[in-house]
Amino acid sequence: xxKVYFDSAATSKIREDVIVKMTDVMTEVYGNPSSSHSxxxxxxxxxxxxxxxxxxxxxxxxxxxxFTSGGTEADNLVLLSAVRDLGVTRIITSKIEHHAVxxxxxxxxxxxxxxxxxxxxxxxxxxxxxxxxxxxSQSEEKTLVSLMHVNNxxxxxxxLKRVAQLCQSKNVLFHCDTVQSVGHYTIDLQDIxxxxxxxxxxxxxGPKGVGFAFVRKHSGIHATIHGGEQERGLRAGTESIHNIVxxxxxxxxxxxxxxxxxxxxxALKAYFISExxxxxxxxxxxxxxxxxxxxxxxxxxxxxxxxxxxTQLLLFQLDLKGIACSRGSACQSGSQKGSHxxxxxxxxxxxxxxxxxxxxxxxxxxxxxxxxxxxxxEFANK
Numbered sequence: 001x002x003k004v005y006f007d008s009a010a011t012s013k014i015r016e017d018v019i020v021k022m023t024d025v026m027t028e029v030y031g032n033p034s035s036s037h038s039x040x041x042x043x044x045x046x047x048x049x050x051x052x053x054x055x056x057x058x059x060x061x062x063x064x065x066x067f068t069s070g071g072t073e074a075d076n077l078v079l080l081s082a083v084r085d086l087g088v089t090r091i092i093t094s095k096i097e098h099h100a101v102x103x104x105x106x107x108x109x110x111x112x113x114x115x116x117x118x119x120x121x122x123x124x125x126x127x128x129x130x131x132x133x134x135x136x137s138q139s140e141e142k143t144l145v146s147l148m149h150v151n152n153x154x155x156x157x158x159x160l161k162r163v164a165q166l167c168q169s170k171n172v173l174f175h176c177d178t179v180q181s182v183g184h185y186t187i188d189l190q191d192i193x194x195x196x197x198x199x200x201x202x203x204x205x206g207p208k209g210v211g212f213a214f215v216r217k218h219s220g221i222h223a224t225i226h227g228g229e230q231e232r233g234l235r236a237g238t239e240s241i242h243n244i245v246x247x248x249x250x251x252x253x254x255x256x257x258x259x260x261x262x263x264x265x266x267a268l269k270a271y272f273i274s275e276x277x278x279x280x281x282x283x284x285x286x287x288x289x290x291x292x293x294x295x296x297x298x299x300x301x302x303x304x305x306x307x308x309x310x311t312q313l314l315l316f317q318l319d320l321k322g323i324a325c326s327r328g329s330a331c332q333s334g335s336q337k338g339s340h341x342x343x344x345x346x347x348x349x350x351x352x353x354x355x356x357x358x359x360x361x362x363x364x365x366x367x368x369x370x371x372x373x374x375x376x377x378e379f380a381n382k
Contacts, residue, residue, distance in 0.1 A: 001321070001322045002321070002322045002371060003322045003324075004322060004323045004324065004364075004368045004371060004372060005324045005361075005363070005364070006323065006324060006325045006358040006359060006360065006364065006368070006372065007324045007325050007326050007357075007358075007359055008203075008298065008359045008360060008361040009152055009153075009180060009203070009298060009299055009326070009357065009359035010326055010359070011202045011203070011208060012202060012203060012204060012205045012206075012361055013205060013361065013363055014202075014205055014206065014207060014246070014250070015205045015206075015249075015250060015253055017249060017253060018205065018206055018207070018246050018249045018250045018253070019246075021245055021246065021249045022207065022242045022243070022245060022246040022249075023242075025046065025241055025242045025245045026242045029042050029043055029046060029241060030043070030241075031043040032238055033046075033047050033230075033238070033239050033241065034228065034229075034230065034238065043239075043241050046241055046244065046245050047067070047239050047241065047244055048062070049248070050067075050244050050245060050247065050248035051065045051067070053248050053251065053252060054212060054247075054248065054251055057251065057255055058187055058188070058189045058214065059188045059189055059190045059191070060189045060190070060214060061217065063217065063232070064214055064215055064216060064217055065212050065213075065214060066212060066213045066214075066215060066231045066232075066234050066235055067210065067211075067212050067231060067235065067239060067240075067244055067247075068198075068210075068211050068212055068213055068235060069209055069210065069211065070200040070201075070202070070208070070209060070210065070211040071098075071100060071177065071179035071198045071199060071200035071203075071211050072100040072200075073211070073213075073225075074197075074198035074199065074200075074211055074212065074213035075098075075100040075101050075104060075175075075177055075198045076100070076104050076224060077213055077221070077223075077224050077234075077235070078175050078196040078198070078213060078215070078221065079091070079101065079104045079105065079108065079144070079146065079175065080104065080108070080224050081221035081222050081223075081224060082144045082173060082175070082221065083108050083112050083114055083144075084112070084222075085220060085221055085222045086142070086144075086173070086219070086220055086221060087142045088114065088142050088143065088144045088173065089114050089115060089141045089142050089143075090114060090115040090116070090117065090139060090141040090142065090143045090144075091105055091108065091114060091115075091116050091117070091143070091144050091145075091146060092116075092117045092118075092119060092132070092135050092136070092143060092144070092145045092146070093105055093116070093117075093118060093119070093145070093146045093147060094118055094119050094121060094127060094147060095118050095121070095340070095344045096121065096125055096151055096153075096154075096156075096340070096341040096344050096345070097146065097147070097148055097177065098148060098152055098177055098179070099340075100177065100198075101146050101148070101177055102340075105146070115139075115141065117135050119131055119132045119135060119147070121344065121345060123345055124154075124156060124287050124288040124294075124345070125151055125154050125156035125287040125288065125341070125344075125345050126156055126288070127147065127158065127163075129159075129162070129163075129166075132145075132163070132166065133166065136166065136167070136170040136172055137170070143170075143172045143173070144172065144173040144174070144175060145163065145167050145172055145173070145174045145175070146174075146175040146176070146177070147163060147174075147176060147177075148176065148177040148178075148179075148180070149176050149177065149178045149180070149181040149185075149187075149197075150178075150180035150181040150184075150185075150296045150299075151180070151287070151296075151299075151341065152179070152180050152299075153286075153287075153299075153301060153339055153341040153342070153357055154286050154287030154288070154289050154295075154299070154301045154341055154342075154345070154357075155287060155288070155289045155295040155296035155298070155299030155300070155301065156287050156288055156289075156295060156296075157181075157294065157295060157296055158176075160176060160187070160192055160194065161191065161192045163176075164176075164192045164193045164194045165193060167193075167195075168193045173195045173196075173219075174193075174194050174195050174196070175194075175195060175196040175197075175198075176194050176196070176197050176198075177197075177198050178197045178198060178199055179198060179199060179200045179203055179211075180203060180296065180298070180299075181296075182197070182199040182203070182204065182251075183199075183203060183204025183205075183206075183250070183251060183254035183255070184204065184254070184258075184262070184296070184297075184298055186255075186258070189214060194214075194216075195215075195216045195219060196213065196214060196215055196216065196219070196221075197213070197214040198211065198212075198213055199211045199212050199213075199214075201243070201246060201247035201250055201251070204250055204251070204254040205250050205253070205254065205361070206246050206247045206249070206250030206251065207242075207243050207246040207247065207250075209240065209243055210240055210243035210244060210246065210247045211247070212247070215234070221234070222234070223235060223236060225237060257362070261361075261362045262297055264362055265297050265298060265360050265361065265362060265364075266292060266297040268360055268364055268365075268366065268369065269292065269297055269298075269300055269360055270292055271366055271369055272300060272358065272360075272369045272372075272373075273285070273290050273300065275369060275370070275373045276302060276373065276376075279373050279376065279377050280304065280305055280376070280380070282305035283302060283303070283304060283305060284302075284303045284305075284350070285300065285301060285302055285303065286301040286302070286303050286342060286345070286346065286355055287301055287345065289301045289302075297360075298359055298360050298361070299357065299358075299359045299360075300357070300358045300359070300360075301342075301355060301356070301357045301358075302355065302356050302357075302358065303346075303350055303353050303354070303355045304353060304354045304355070304356070304376070304380075305353070306353060306354050306379075306380065308352040308353060308354075310354055310379075311327075311352070311353070311354040313379075314354045314356065314379060315327055315354075315356070317375070317379050318356075318372075318375060318376075318379075321375045323371075323372055323375060325356050325357060325358050325359075326356070326357045326359070327339065327355065327356060327357070338351070339355070342355055358372075
C-alpha cells in the first residue's frame with residue numbers, strides 16, 4: 001500500500017544525518033556529562049556545543065538556553081514558575097493555544113487563584129491587537145502574556161515582534177510557544193524582546209523527547225523539576241546526550257536549508273490548494289491557512305463540503321489508503337470533542353463538516369498531492 005505522510009505538524013520524519021549523528025554519540029560518547037572524568041567531559045562538551053549552536057542562531061547567550069524534554073515541559077516550566085516565583089497574578093492568553101499552555105493555565109487558575117483573560121480573535125484566528133492593548137492597560141496586576149507564534153492547527157502567524165514590543169512597553173512578561181516556528185522561521189531574540197520561548201526538536205526533523213526553553217537573562221524563574229544541578233539548576237536530570245546532539249544537528253540543517261525548503265514547501269502547498277479548488281469548488285480553508293503570505297507555509301486546514309456524518313469516515317478512509325493527516329492536534333487523538341481551535345473560529349455548520357489538517361515537509365511531493373486528491377474524489381463520489 002502506498003504511504004503518504006502529511007502530518008509533519010504532529011511530528012516530522014527524522015533526517016538521516018540526524019540519525020547518523022545520534023547513533024555515533026550513543027556508540028562512542030556515553031559518559032554522564034556531570035562526571036569529571038574524560039568520558040563525562042566529552043559528553044559535557046557535546047551539550048555545551050549544542051547550546052552555543054542554538055544560542056548563536058537565535059542571537060542570545062548560551063546561558064539563556066535550557067534543554068528540556070520538549071515544548072510541553074518548557075511551557076510548563078515558564079508558566080508555573082512565573083506564577084510561583086515571579087509573582088504573576090494574571091495571565092493573558094487565547095482560546096486557541098496548544099493544550100500545553102491552556103491546561104497549565106487552567107491548573108494555575110484553580111490552584112493559585114490567578115486571573116485569566118482571553119484576548120478576542122477574528123474568524124481567521126488572529127488576535128485583536130487593540131483588545132490586547134486594552135487588557136494590558138486596564139490592570140496593574142503582575143501580568144504574563146502567553147501567545148503562540150504559529151498555530152499548530154490552522155497555521156495563523158502571530159506578529160511576534162509587535163506583541164513583544166507592546167508587552168515590553170507595558171512592563172509585562174511575554175511567553176511564546178514557538179514549537180511550530182523554530183526551525184521554520186528566522187527568529188532574532190535581540191530584535192524581538194520576548195522573555196520566554198518553548199521549542200521541540202521533533203517538529204523540524206529532530207528526535208522526540210527533547211527541546212529547549214529560552215529564558216531571558218535575569219528573569220528570576222526557578223526549577224519545577226528538582227534533583228541535581230543540571231541546566232544550571234533550572235532543570236534537574238541527566239541530560240539526554242544523543243537527543244541533544246540530534247536536536248542540534250536538526251536545528252543546524254533546518255536553518256542551513258531554510259530558504260530552499262520554504263520555497264519548495266510553499267509551492268507544494270499552493271499546488272495542493274489549486275488541486276483541491278479544482279476538485280471541490282465549494283471547499284473552504286480554515287483560518288487563513290490558504291493565504292500563502294499570511295499563514296504558515298507548512299500547514300493547510302481544509303473544510304470539505306461533505307455531509308457532517310462523513311467526518312469520521314473521511315479520516316478512516318484516508319488512513320486505509322495509507323495517508324497520514326490529522327483532524328486537529330495529534331495531542332487530541334482519541335478525543336471526541338473535536339478541535340478546540342476550530343470550535344472557537346467556525347460557526348456550528350462549518351464545525352460539523354469534515355475538517356482535515358494537512359502539514360508538509362520537504363519530503364513531500366506533487367505526486368503525493370495528486371494521490372491524496374484522487375482518494376478524496378473517490379470518497380466524495382461514494
